[in-house]
Structure formats: structure tokens, C-alpha cells
Amino acid sequence: MMSNLIKKIIFIVPTLVFISLLSFALLYYSPGDTSTRILREKSQTMAVSSSYIQEFSEKKGLKKDFMKMYLDWISNVGKGDLGESYLDGESVNNKISKAIGKTLIIVIIALLVYFLLGTTVGILSAVYRNSLLDKLARWWSVLSMSIPVFWISLFIVWLLSVKFGVLKIAGNRNNSCLILPGVLMGVISSGNLITIVKHKTLLVLDEQFVISTRALGVKKSKILIYHVLKNVLAPVAATSTLAFSSFLGSSVIMENIFSIPGFGTLLMKAVNLKDYMVVASATLVLGLLVSVANMIADIFYSCLDRRGTG
Secondary structure, X not given: OHHHXXXXXXXXXXXXXXXXXXXXXXXXXXXXXXXXXXXXXHHOOOOOOHHHHHHHHHHHOOOOOHHHHHHHHHHHHXXXXXXXXXXXXXXXXXXXXXXXXXXXXXXXXXXXXXXXXXXXXXXXXXXXXXXXXXXXHHHHHHHHOOOOXXXXXXXXXXXXXXXXXXXXXXXXXXXXXXXXXXXXXXXXHHHHHHHHHHHHHHHHHOOHHHHHHHHOOOOHHHHHHHHHHHHHHHHHHHXXXXXXXXXXXXXXXXXXXXXXXXXXXXHHHHHHHOOHHHHHXXXXXXXXXXXXXXXXXXXXXHHHOHHHOO
């Protein structure tokens, strides 16, 4: 197991290099001039002189060829320096550290809701087959996997803030504004976990040892806790950890919908301005978080399900 873990850690490095190289290349060769976009944003006007653009490009090193620019940046990354934003000259390290906290709170809230709702409803719908709860769970599983997160989020924003005016969502800057997008992501994404847990629970309930335990008169609650939950936990932990990656991606959209100044908002603005340093660094950090989450999922599954180890 330790050798596999070391291999996974080593493999993260080329993965991150590839991700950063790809994001840098896509932005570098995309239409539009970085200097023009940055200066228009700074001056809040479309009229920017060509001499000013030329001077800014030379000062920021934007005239360098692709590989020269990328190698300069990646060498600084190796020293822990992610560079400076072209927009305001602020350290990208500072920008990311200030923005990522809100994003991680949203993701953690979503993960907790996803885990608790998916596990609870999945087990109960398997135990009470063909009940109203089971039918609602099946309906929700299909619906939640069919509706995009951003669509239902836009609908909730419209319903609560425009239609009823009971909640100020967009533009809220305190941490309470992070609860709703996190809960929405968790609830909407829970359909697949409900299906996985229900299927696994049904398999366990049909095992001979569970049937024998029932025949001995053991309470259903004890069977669920000591037998069913123990066997269901491995796929639940692995699926929930992998959902972390999905929630990171969804948070980019959710932050823009709810006007939260988080990691996703920072990334989207940098993409629009072709701010290479911010985009490349942000995708590097995202790649690192996803790679670590996938590695943790493998470790969880190996520890909880020993059948694959020998």
C-alpha cells in the first residue's frame, strides 16, 4: 500500500505540470490582447492608446514567446512564488489565499450535506422498499442527475430574492451567504449517492449472515449500524471524496451566481482579462486539490475495503 501511495504522490507532479501548461497555452493562444484588456479594465474605458499598450506589454514581459513566459513562471512556482497579477500588481499567492477560504467553506458544506443526505436516504429507501420514501428517492435520483446545478440555483435566487424578496442573496459578503450555495450543491448532487447506497444496502440485506442475524431476533437498528453501515461505508467514503472534485468545479459557477468573491470569481475574472499568472496559478491549485482528493479516496477505499489488498 505504501509503494502505491508513493507512486500516486510522484505522479501528481507531472499531472500538475501538464494542467498548468495546458491552461497557459489555451489562454496564450486564445483571441484578444492581454495588455488591451487589462488597461481597459483599469481605466474603465475602451479608448486606450497604442503607445500605452506597447509600454505596458514591455514592462510586464507580455511580448515574450509562449515557452519563455511559461518556463519563467514555472521556475518561480518551484520557489513558491506564483507571480503577480497584471491587473493590480498584487501577489497571486495573496489573491488565492484570500479567495480560496470561501470556496472551501462552500465545498465542505456541500460535502457534508451530500454525505448525510445520500447515506441516510439511501439506507432508509433500501430498508423500506417500495414505500413513499423509496419512490421519492428514486424520483429525486433521476431528477437531480438530470438538472444542472446552475439552473436550479438561478431558480432559487429568482424565487427567494426577486419573487418573494425574503432573502438578500446576491452581493452578500458575510459567511452566512456561503450556506445556501453549499446546501444547494449538496442536495442537488445527492441523487447518485442515494442510488449507490441503496444498491449496496440491498446487497448486504440479502446476505446470508444478515438473514441469520434477523432470525436470531437482533434488532433492525443494530443490524443497520453494525453490519449494513460497515459494508456501505467504503463506497460512500470513496464516492464522497470524489464528489469533492465535482464540488470544486461547481463552486466556480455557484460563486458567480451568488456574487461571492471566492476562488471561482477570481478565476473567471482572470480568464476574461487573460491574466496568465492568476489563471495558471488557480488551475494549478485546483489540480493539486483534485489530485489530493483522488488520492485520499483511494486510501479510504483501501483501508475500508480490504478485499483488494493482499
